[in-house]
Amino acid sequence: MTRAKVSMQELIRRRRRAAFVGRRDELRLFRANFEVPPEDDRHRFLFHVHGPAGVGKTSLVRELGQLATERGALVAYVDDAVPDLPEALGEITAQFAQQGRTMKALDRALAAHRHRIHEAVAAAARAPEPDVPSAGSVALARAGVVGLGMVPLVGAFSGVVDTERVALRAERLRARFRTPEDARLVLEPERALTPVLLDELAGAADAAPWLVLLLDAYERTAPFLDRWLHDVMTTDRYGDLPANTVVVTAGQRPLDPDRWEGAADFAAELPLRPFTESEARGLLAAKGVTEEPVVAEVLRLSGRLPVLVSTLAETGPAAPDDVGDPSANAVERFLRGEQDPARRTAALDCALPRRLDEEIARAAVGPGADGTGDDSAELYAWLRTMPFVRPDRRGTARYHDVVRAPMLRLRRNTAPALWSAGHTRLAELYTRRREALDEELRGAAGRPWMRPEWRALRVDELYHSLCAGPRAALPGVLREGIEACRFDTAVAREWARVVADAAEDTGAEHLRVWSDDLGDALADDTLGALRALELLLARAGFDDADRVAAHNEHGLRLFHLGRLHEAIEDHERALAIDPGDPWGHHGLAVTRRALGDFDAALRHLAAAEEAAPGAE
Template identity: 55%
Template sequence: MQELIRRRSRAGFVGRAAERSAFRANFDTAPDDERHRFRFHVHGNAGVGKTFLVRELEQIARERGALTAYVDDSAGSVPEAMAEISRQFAAQGRRLKDLDRLLAAHRERRHEAELAALAALEAEAEENGRPSAGGRLVARAGVVAAGMVPVVGPLAGLLDSDQLAEGADRLRETLVARFRDHEDLQLVLAPEQVLTPVLLRELSDAPAPWIVLFLDTYERTGPYLDPWLHTTMTTDRHGPLPATTVVVTAGQRPLDTSRWGGLADFVTDLPLAPFTETEARGLLAAKGVTAEPVVEEVLRLTGGLPVLVSTLAESRPADPDDVGDPSATAVDRFLKWERDPARRAAALSCALPRWLDGDVFRAAADCPGEDAEAVYDWLRSLPFVTDRDGGRLRYHDVVRAPMLRAERRRSPRGWAERQRRLARAFREWREEAGAGRDAGELWADETWRELRLAETYHLLCAGDRDALAQALRDFVPACDAGAGVAARWARALLDAGQDADAEATAHWGRDLTAALDTEGITTALGLLLRHAALDAPTQARARLVRGDELRGEGAYAQALAEYDQAVALDPELAPAYRHRAGVRGELGDHDAAIADLDRAVALEPGNAWYLALRGEHHRIARHDAEAIRDLTESIRLDPAAEFPWASRGATHARAGDLEAALADLGRALDLNPDYAWALARRARVWRAMGDSARQLADLDHALTLTPDWPWARCERGDALRAAGRDEEAVADLNIALTLDPAYTSAYASRGASLTHLGRHAEALADLNRAVELRPGYVWALCRRAVLHAAMGRLDEARADVARVRELDSEAVERFSDTDRAVLGPVLAG
């Protein structure tokens, strides 16, 4: 039956030709071909046809002989998703026996864990004479807090932080005592780590030419599947994934660029928009709807949304009257069955806000208090009203747009007044949220920003005289808050322009959105600076934000030019001096950076952060007394900030005051135990005190936190070399040089370890590279002199020693006895 249903559905499949073609062509390119893609991501709004397309892609994959599995939000965790994959593979003749065995053990162990936690709780309650009501919930809380299941569904609203903490602590204690076998414990606490290697191993043994996994409803499953998928596809933590594997994900949102942004060459993005007119007509024709007046009416009412086109087509309308009165508006269509005038009026009024919650509903709807809750519940049940972001309701665009047009045309003055009323409500909430805070804090607060944005949108829709100018001024701090916030601001301009038929506003929205999409914040602000009438302080702030963007891209000269213009436009803009100091410091001009920070501190003398930054630049410039002065004052103003403690500790360390250095760095780490820079600096103090065990412990911790930090890798490589662990040292130094191929001291250190390992040719190449990068590098010259002598190249050794004497006359005296034994003939000569 299922197969027959699939066949009939496929026979009626219309549209998405480009998406199907791209997916089909991928099977014609080998995995090692640069054109091959390992992941496809389908995304678009609800109703756009994602699941229908995914099912079509699954059939295409099967036609190519692929082993396939389809998983949606019925799988509530990674193990459940694996179980579904295994079940579907078995139905295709490929059983994953080892995985099934472990999944069964996982379910059994998890059940035992829940029972054990409950039993422990009930025993404790009986011992203390307390009732055990709610005990099962707290036991379940332990399972959630331990990471065995995601916090989703009804459970999420029932558990508070105390229950989670109590349950997690109790469960861990119980499990450690109960499960002596490490694998059993891991199956409960970290099942993915046990199950995934087995899944990958069995996939590698699968006889199929392709393996294709389809993960649907990704807006719900992504929070727990996406990190696992990223680790599995891009790292070897769980073992090799067969190169013939293709993953298709489908959800409402695009890919998480913070996780997948650097992997664009391996992913095909398939954004789904509503059907084009041609595609919609094709679907209607496939359903036998071909009469032109009927087709036009369907197209007008649906906006091309596949789910609505398909729904209207299913009734096989033969006349426009069957679809709806040709002269009727889309509003009449979507509210066709609602006869209660109060509900109809509320539905129309609530189309005005871009989003709704209970408070916005009461501000928008003219609804008596006693009826408001019932009407709101009814509104939430409407098929075109969806809960998209945690409690906020949104109308679907194809419904909201015609409602807005109808309301604006019915009463232009009434439209404007209702928009102003909503703007006033959002302003009151915004002012309440922002009371007692400065502008910088407010723009960092998402709640406050959303209220400000909503207020701005409604003022633009009302056509207030200064609304557009103020919205453009606000676009500058929106850009400072990040690209996502800037995009939302530009989109609000575009929406307001379209919804209120205000072309100037829509024009700005289109241009700013296009600039952000194609070039980014720098270009969007350039557009604003060229064409908007901004006052000098706003221009200065825009220049500051542009400078920050350019600095982030490494365009330091252009960033400095922007900061120069910012301070020229507004000499009192302290952040411009601070940010310019940062660029100058990165360029190595710490004296100029200090001068800029002098100005910033003069403008804001109580700013602890500015003082800390100036102290750090003094430290780097070796102005130790000034550094201690600034850092001490910063600590006095803000003793809970870890940065000045760490910087002052590093300053004490260089001055040789190791006890003071340990105290300050220890305080920084008390405030932030995962402060990698402070750990690495404290490791240097331990080295100076001869405590190699603590030195390595701090470096291990730092690298656990920041594994891609070249400096810490090099530091640990040096520490391992000093401990005689040269193989491990070389491994760390290899990573450091992969991360930073121009890291001079890493070449020298690796050369020294390779010398100890007897790999003289490789050691000489590294030491040569270090000296090439830094011709006056005394330590590298000393190591090379010893290596030359060990290789019998006495003339080269003499040349290196002579060069060392030129650079540092005392360096030769610091050779160890072992080095002197090797250099004997050279030093004697």
């Protein structure tokens, strides 16, 4: 009888599951929930896993996902790799599709959302348009009226721009600013996308016994997911959520008690603490560490924190002294079992990047003794075997935060030149990657910050620049915030997170102040980007060109919020600094048109055309 073939990946998954120890109470509670129908008051629709870094939240969440899969559930896993709600929904539909359940309507809605961003926000790019205006627009222009509102052409303006150009600009203006629905799709995507998601989940719920959504790294994703999730689960704002849906969230903090007041009726909190002694001993035994003096020393040094128990066990200690003493540096304990000095150095070097692939590892390590860095592939392969290095869904790998943090401190405090050189090499690598993508995107519609793949490269480039030179790089990073704030608060938070992460990893107080203040400004989902721009204008020390750009972006945010008169004030401030700025004139043209002042709108449109002919 021929045995069914099993993939290597499946065998690895089975071995990892077999090695999972502990958390029996949490697993039992989650498993039993599938035996209780949703109509039963004992059923729980939400499980919130919380506890400090290194306590094993992600491992537990993935194990819960495996349990759900065994029950026939459709399962989707989302973590902090997504920057906003639309990207999170994209992960859900992609992972359901991998399990055989396509969500075509949601895929179309997400594509429309991205397209509307290109149209409505990327004002600097030329969308596909005819080279000449339509005959109808030309006829209207020649008759003395143009645009959507039959705009009178005053004599003074009609002599500035020829009829066809006026007609063409009017068509472009019409194409760029369509309806309030288009603006809401860009600025409030949850209103447009969530009903579609719920319809798709309803269809999936008819085909599968359970739907399970796993939302990991919730301390990072809650700013854009928590309010939305609460509304989806507890209100009728977006429609009905199928009753056979189970949500698992996992973060460092408990649920917000104000937002989730009364959730005990339908939710279960799963606070994770360090392993019990029995659980820690079970993990050590599974790793072959059974000598009582060694076990006792590992338990003492690790505090029974799962990631540290696992890491110390992996070194294969044979005697208590092999584990290290309480005053020894944490990094020394992590690497105690590795005697190769090149590997020990590489482990410290490769803690610098926030994620790893072979090329990133090569840049982090730098050239070898022969100047080539050819041993980086071998070192990277070794690193991936370490218990504190975990793969992610991007095909890259990451150090566990509990291990990375002391490694960063050690490198920064004991080898500042190596710290700076390593971050400089990494910044240069990300610059090259970004510039290569810039070349691919040359001529494509849309501004770079609206593209997730571009943002991912840019934020790492900025992060490493800040780490290499916290004071020298900060002005450029703050200047980048002008463009990041152009789109929405979620994108602005990605940019601000660069400052927060660099503040944490460098210990630079001036970065920490900026991080705290930007975090406060961006706490509001609707007004966050606006307030961040106000903070930049007040304190970033911009030169005239940057102040002009910041005022124009601030005015654009006000325009989308319907605060048109305030938007005019911003664009006028920009023009007071630079009377020839085309974007100040463009902003006034759009805003005046929205107010019905068509004469002024066309004057500013002509001034923008004169200042930057052909610009969009």
